[in-house]
Amino acid sequence: MSVLLKNIIRFALFILIQVFVLFKVPPLHRFITPYLYFLFILWLPFNLPRFSLTTIGFLFGLSLDYFTNTPGLHAAACTLIAYVRPFIINLLISQEGSDKNYTSPSITSMGWAPYATYVVVLTFLHHSYLVFLEWMSFGSFWYFLGKVIATTAVSLLLILVTELLFYRNEKFRTNTV
Amino acid sequence: MRNVFLFIRRYFNFLFFLVLQVVALSFLFRYNKFHEAAFLTVATEVTGGFNKKYNNVEYYFQLKKTNDSLAKDNVRMHQLLKENYEAPGNEKKLIVDTVKIDSLKKIQKYYFMDAKVVGSTTALQTNYITIHRGAAQNVKPNMGVVSSQGIVGTVVNVSQNYATVMSLLHRQYKVVVKLKNNNDRGTIEWDGLSPLFVTLKDIPKSVKVTKGDTVLTSPTSSLFPANIMVGTVYEVVDDKTSNFYTLKIRPSTNFFNLEYVYVIENQQYDEQKKLEDSTRKKFQ
Numbered sequence: 001m002s003v004l005l006k007n008i009i010r011f012a013l014f015i016l017i018q019v020f021v022l023f024k025v026p027p028l029h030r031f032i033t034p035y036l037y038f039l040f041i042l043w044l045p046f047n048l049p050r051f052s053l054t055t056i057g058f059l060f061g062l063s064l065d066y067f068t069n070t071p072g073l074h075a076a077a078c079t080l081i082a083y084v085r086p087f088i089i090n091l092l093i094s095q096e097g098s099d100k101n102y103t104s105p106s107i108t109s110m111g112w113a114p115y116a117t118y119v120v121v122l123t124f125l126h127h128s129y130l131v132f133l134e135w136m137s138f139g140s141f142w143y144f145l146g147k148v149i150a151t152t153a154v155s156l157l158l159i160l161v162t163e164l165l166f167y168r169n170e171k172f173r174t175n176t177v
Numbered sequence: 178m179r180n181v182f183l184f185i186r187r188y189f190n191f192l193f194f195l196v197l198q199v200v201a202l203s204f205l206f207r208y209n210k211f212h213e214a215a216f217l218t219v220a221t222e223v224t225g226g227f228n229k230k231y232n233n234v235e236y237y238f239q240l241k242k243t244n245d246s247l248a249k250d251n252v253r254m255h256q257l258l259k260e261n262y263e264a265p266g267n268e269k270k271l272i273v274d275t276v277k278i279d280s281l282k283k284i285q286k287y288y289f290m291d292a293k294v295v296g297s298t299t300a301l302q303t304n305y306i307t308i309h310r311g312a313a314q315n316v317k318p319n320m321g322v323v324s325s326q327g328i329v330g331t332v333v334n335v336s337q338n339y340a341t342v343m344s345l346l347h348r349q350y351k352v353v354v355k356l357k358n359n360n361d362r363g364t365i366e367w368d369g370l371s372p373l374f375v376t377l378k379d380i381p382k383s384v385k386v387t388k389g390d391t392v393l394t395s396p397t398s399s400l401f402p403a404n405i406m407v408g409t410v411y412e413v414v415d416d417k418t419s420n421f422y423t424l425k426i427r428p429s430t431n432f433f434n435l436e437y438v439y440v441i442e443n444q445q446y447d448e449q450k451k452l453e454d455s456t457r458k459k460f461q
Contacts, residue, residue, distance in 0.1 A: 016227075019227075023300050023301070024298075025300060026299070026300075027299060027300045027371075030370050030371065051189070054190070054197060055197075061201070066217070066220040066221075066223070066224050067224050067296075068298065068301060068305070069305040071217060072202060072203070072205030072206075073201075073205050075201040075204070076198055076202055076205065079194065079201060080198070133202075133205065134302055143369075
């Protein structure tokens with residue numbers, strides 16, 4: 001399956017799962033909203049130009065927004081993490097240039113520790129910005145702090161489960177033809 | 178000029194990112210006034226379609242509960258039938274003014290229309306409900322929505338065949354209600370804490386309120402007919418710093434398994450609104 005087709009299917013799947021599974025979960029506490037959809041942006045290939053990465057982030061967030069009737073909320077957060085993503089990858093990737101040898105970020109391509117850091121930083125960034133925008137319209141500082149921490153913890157748990165269930169086998173590509 | 182172009186080229190990605198952020202934030206903060214800006218009407222039609230497909234499956238799991246609530250509603254309606262109220266003697270015969278009921282249908286202020294709920298959320302801070310009835314079926318923004326159990330929300334946006342309803346569980350939703358016992362009016366809001374409770378404010382402390390008191394819609398709200406169930410008082414929070422109560426209300430509507438709702442059209446809404454607006458303008 002080509003990378004493009006795979007990502008188109010992922011786009012639809014992530015949105016549908018977020019809207020019809022995770023948002024349907026009865027709320028446990030006001031701080032906990034299970035978010036997983038942004039994993040799509042974390043899984044995008046390495047070789048995407050930054051311009052298209054930002055655009056995809058925007059469109060992806062906006063399509064979720066249309067389901068929740070909050071145009072701009074998730075779009076803003078997704079654009080932010082899509083824009084910041086290349087900087088984090090450049091910092092974390094090792095000298096061997098695994099961004100040339102593998103297609104997309106994963107445990108195999110980056111290694112456990114760098115990949116975990118990458119996920120944690122972007123998840124935290126996404127939730128902080130999202131809850132910050134919510135906080136602008138209503139809420140208090142404790143709401144902001146509590147929700148960012150609780151939601152990040154839940155999201156990391158969901159991402160861990162997803163990574164274990166859907167193990168992505170990244171092929172090693174060499175340019176020695 | 179050349180430097181400007183060089184600057185743009187150098188920081189193109191950053192500038193593009195800023196532009197997208199500005200677009201997203203303007204969608205977000207101008208949402209209430211600029212529905213068209215985000216193509217929301219078109220999008221509602223599309224997301225409504227998806228919601229309908231999902232609901233086709235989900236509907237079967239709720240059939241039992243839906244049946245129960247419809248049966249209860251039927252019983253309530255039967256209780257209201259005129260035939261149930263029969264007095265034994267001649268002198269106490271119930272006389273109904275037929276002129277008012279039949280030939281002068283125009284005095285009916287509120288029309289009820291049924292609608293199927295196809296999508297809803299309760300997990301967010303801004304919860305909306307999507308119903309399968311839109312502009313083509315006479316739904317307009319600012320119509321009240323109730324279920325057989327109590328009030329649900331207000332229509333905020335319509336497309337051809339779908340409409341989105343801002344539910345009681347929305348941080349910006351407000352509705353005027355009254356206490357059944359003494360007709361004191363207050364405002365219902367949601368504090369975003371738990372989807373099981375909403376708050377009632379502006380009830381003065383001179384009023385006697387006890388746990389379990391009934392809250393009904395007020396005749397001053399132009400969206401709902403008077404005396405529709407809203408909920409019951411769950412807790413009376415005595416705020417020492419204020420002259421008003423903060424009441425914790427348990428809404429009578431179960432937002433987790435809504436299947437059918439009634440959209441209420443106020444025939445005189447536009448007229449009333451126009452009058453009120455022009456009065457405000459006159460004395461500004």
